[in-house]
Amino acid sequence: MKGLLTLKSLSIDQIKQIINLAIDFKNGLKVDFTGKKMVTLFYENSTRTQYSFQMAMLNLGITPLSFNLAGSSVYKGETLYDTVRTFESLGVDGVVIRHTQDVYYKELDPIQIPIFNGGDGTSDHPTQTLLDLMTIYEEFGRYEGIKVALVGDIAHSRVAHGNAEVMKRLGMEIFVSGPEQYNDHTCPYIDLDDAVKTCDVINLLRVQFERHKEDMNITKEEYLQKYGMTTERVSRMKKNSIIMHPAPVNRGIEIESDVVECERSRIYKQMTNGVFVRMAAITMALRGELRY
């Protein structure tokens, strides 16, 4: 298969190559794929991922097509495979997919055009991981030895799962923090008050209410005080450390509203970098350099 499905099967060199190309794009590199068309097939809501993929396409001269789920034949029972195969037959040159099912792309093996994973269930979100890494690299100029706390609803977060795997391979030290009920015990636990004193990156995660089967059993105010990034915690952060969040943010739950755009926050920079990493992934895939 072609495209970018998961970073798990890419080598560290390939991952660094995508990020380096993204940095080149940020520095003004131009690549032109005029005449190509790509479609974004989103079975789950999205603002950043969907539109930053479309911005990336436009920057590369590619025409983006949006898929209107509500008006599509998905509601007549059409399968994911049949939908993607249809777009391939219509002549699109690539497809970006977000789906509720983990590893949905397994069933798309016969598809010949590049597929870009815009998030699969609670499993992975490779372009988010790349833009997070690019943001960290721009800040610290390295990965090795950088301490990252993934904070919040770890169990339901594809961003936490995708980031932890690659960050560990890059020699970063990864901790998790947040409520015990959302800890999946894949990384050592750190109390948030210790994390703010010792970690270089506080990588906040959205509480994924839509994936919860049960109530949180804690009020929003309590959550913020116990597990959220408050201005008071910001004042105790390690020198030169930063705050990241994949967004959308729940203001007043995992992050106090004033922290969203505080001096330590890189949240909007992450979004800007997202366009460049998506330009890089599309470019490499269309050149046949990303395969599984």
Ligand code: ASP
């Ligand atoms: N936008 C990210 C995702 O799709 C993070 C989030 O929704 O919490 O996983």
